[in-house]
Amino acid sequence: xxxxxxxxxxxxxxxxxxxxxxxxxxxxxxxxxxxxxxxxxxxxxxxxxxxxxxxxxxxxxxxxxxxxxxxxxxxxxxxxxxxxxxxxxxxx
Numbered sequence: 001x002x003x004x005x006x007x008x009x010x011x012x013x014x015x016x017x018x019x020x021x022x023x024x025x026x027x028x029x030x031x032x033x034x035x036x037x038x039x040x041x042x043x044x045x046x047x048x049x050x051x052x053x054x055x056x057x058x059x060x061x062x063x064x065x066x067x068x069x070x071x072x073x074x075x076x077x078x079x080x081x082x083x084x085x086x087x088x089x090x091x092x
Contacts (some may be wrong), residue, residue: 015082023082026075032069040064 015023040061047054 019082023075023078026071026078030068030075031069033064033071037061037064044048 014040044054044061047057053081
């Protein structure tokens with residue numbers, strides 16, 4: 001995995017293939033994390049409708065949401081860094 005300091009170490013203004021792959025992987029992970037959160041929310045609703053215990057499902061959802069937040073922070077950082085290396089904002 002490329003670390004933030006390593007991304008800037010080369011001094012090259014062009015985004016490397018490794019940087020691009022890292023960014024794509026972060027985007028994929030964030031999308032998968034969003035899907036996990038949505039599935040867990042759906043499961044939680046079904047448990048509530050059935051009157052079943054939701055304690056563990058709620059705890060797991062909280063973990064998924066926290067992890068997704070970390071993934072998004074990482075993705076935002078990478079997009080910013082890669083955008084700076086291309087001379088753009090990285091978004092839009």
